[in-house]
Amino acid sequence: MKRILFIIFLILLLAAVVGLPIFMRVSWHMADPKPLNIFILDKTVLNDSYQEHLSLNWVLKNQKYVKPDGGIYLEHQDYYGFFPDGLGGYTIFDLERNFAEDLEVLADEYDMVYYTDLYGIYWIEWHNQYPHIRPEAVPGRMGERSQWIYGGLTGNELAFLRSMKDRKKLIINEFNIIASPTSYGVRQAYEETFDMRWENWTGRFFNSLDTTINQDIPLWLIRNYMEQNNNQWPFKKAGIAFVRNDDKIVVLEHETHLTNELPYIHSSQAMVEEYGVAKTIRYPYWFDIISTGASNEVLAEYRIEPNSQGDSILHHWGIPKVFPAVIKNKGDYPYYYFAGDFADNPINLKSTRLKYIEKFDYFLYAPLTYERRSFFGLYYRPLVTKILDDYYREIEASGKYASTSSN
Template sequence: MIKKVLGVLLLIIILLPIAMWVAWLLTPEKKLVIAIIDKTVLTTQGQEHISLNWILNNNRFTKTSDKPYKINRDYFGFFPLKNENYELKGLERFSSNQLSQLSLDADLVYYTDTYGVYNNEWFKNGNISERSGMLYGGLSNQDIELLVEMKRRHKLILTEFNTIGSPTQVQNRKEFEKLFGLTWTGWTARYFNNLDLHVNQEIPSWLVRNYKSAHDGQWPFTRAGVAFVNKDKVVILEEGRHLEHALPYIFVTPKAQERFGLPDTMKYSFWFDVMIPNLDVNQVEASFGLNLTGSGKKELAKNKIPQTFPAVMSHVGDDYRFYYFSGDFSDNPIGINSSYFKGIGFFKGIFYDDRDPSERSSFFWGFYRPLLNKILQEEMELLHKD
């Protein structure tokens, strides 16, 4: 009896992935023309837009009637080559007429990352934990021109963390803020599961140096915490002193929970920026929150950092459709191969350990995936509306 049960289980284990793959193959392809902009591509794996490509492939969205999106090819930005060579294929090479044509051809635009690529990251002898000269990056004049055209044509615009942060020039940042009714405070932040420099090698050297230079060379932190950065200024909130619990959470409004199929809360352990919305223009769908102590509240107030700030903002109207994700949402540690199996979401629990506060896969499966699925579904319905 036991052998029969084990045999059946083994057969299911073998046949189920095949059935899921066949079901994916039988899913009809859907043409959706997306202008993907990614200026931070260090490898052909396209880490900064891999989550977007996963969703496009899993749903069988295609760039033409039959050609799927290729993660290492179908975007505008920085293209890595062998032996430290690279190509720049961003919008900067486009004329105004070409940008206008792109805005006509594309159903939507998604700015996944404009931070760019820097000398120390690209060349082998560089120290990746230090800052250095920029090879390519920032929101350019041509990017602004495309965004203006997309808005004018009532096209969907998706943007996220650091779209207008460093190294974007002030003039272009202000133009973006004016276009879409939001303001960047200048602050970005990230959770670290351990601030002990002897233990955690992921804390950037420049961040530590800037803090020490303003605090008599001291770095008194040994627990988990959140680091806020504004140019050379660094503010550290440490667990046990400034924070009851260090891990930031995203709190979703009831309306957004229902519309997008999102949970009421979701942990978030990566980079985010602190934005101020114009509530006459945009709606806040979800917000970042920190479990602050009295000391933590005072520290934020002293540095004019709000206690809560948007994680997802939207403007969905007849005039234009716009989203801003205040975290590095499209950068998650997932593999593209799992996108070839229909129904893979039912098995999402095998891809992460939710007990690990630093893991980011649960964010992809529980937040980004349903959010973007719904946004793209609504867009397809609008495009094919009679």
């Protein structure tokens, strides 16, 4: 009898393992598509991974947001910015050739705008990716500063945001949009437009500050620190590097200066309940330090946890221990700013066509210490999904795509 029950159990288990993905896939295909005309801008597309906006595409595909013609959003073509051809050549398709009236037409046409990464492309990383374009050139180490090819927020791109704001359309922006290489004038105009301010500091966590082990630490960061500190780089453990816009470098090392090695994002209880994000989550990548005026609400904040020595260093350089991570406009237009490289996560699109996949988040995205995939699954995905869902309900209620949705 026990043997029979065991066999039945195995059969049921096998049926669940095989049948559940099929059910999730079929459910996804049966779900209604949601037409939404989205302007995506990404200037940091080095290769065909499209990593800087792939997290957004994951959400769009999983939630079945489609273009007005019913086509799915394709990560390799449905954006503006920098387009590598995979052979060492590239094309640029952006707003720089548009006149003011063209921007107004685009603002009428698009429902929302998301500027992901505007840091851009630099010569060394481009040459290292495609060494055959100049075989005589000596390969450089990734992270060394070099000639700028393309990047930064432009006046036309800001004008387009203003037009979208005037029309009360959804705007999502994130780091890096107004830090280097964006000009000071454009940055200042952006800050005035959206009542926020970049405080001239960016930062990043490194799981090891040992330069003999961690090749991800930019050479310019190491060199500048050593030039400013008697040619010394005494760090070996994990820590956080802060970079000021004039290249001043401040480094806090775990145990030496930090009681907790990583920055944490702490979300308000209201945000947790409304957006379904993790209450507290580690953030192991690039961020910018911002402040905001009264027209915006701080939904989540970064917290740095220094010891007394680290606290003294932060205070000396005017670096706050707590600063906004996610802000939202409180007025009559929907604007969000993510103060980090939120859309840049090492994920793939294999699971996008599985409905209810979010029910398995804590199995698929265990909150590991340095894992950016965890940040995607437990924070970015639910946050952007809820923002889009709320906004789409307004679009749907307006009847704009009624004929498309019914087809």
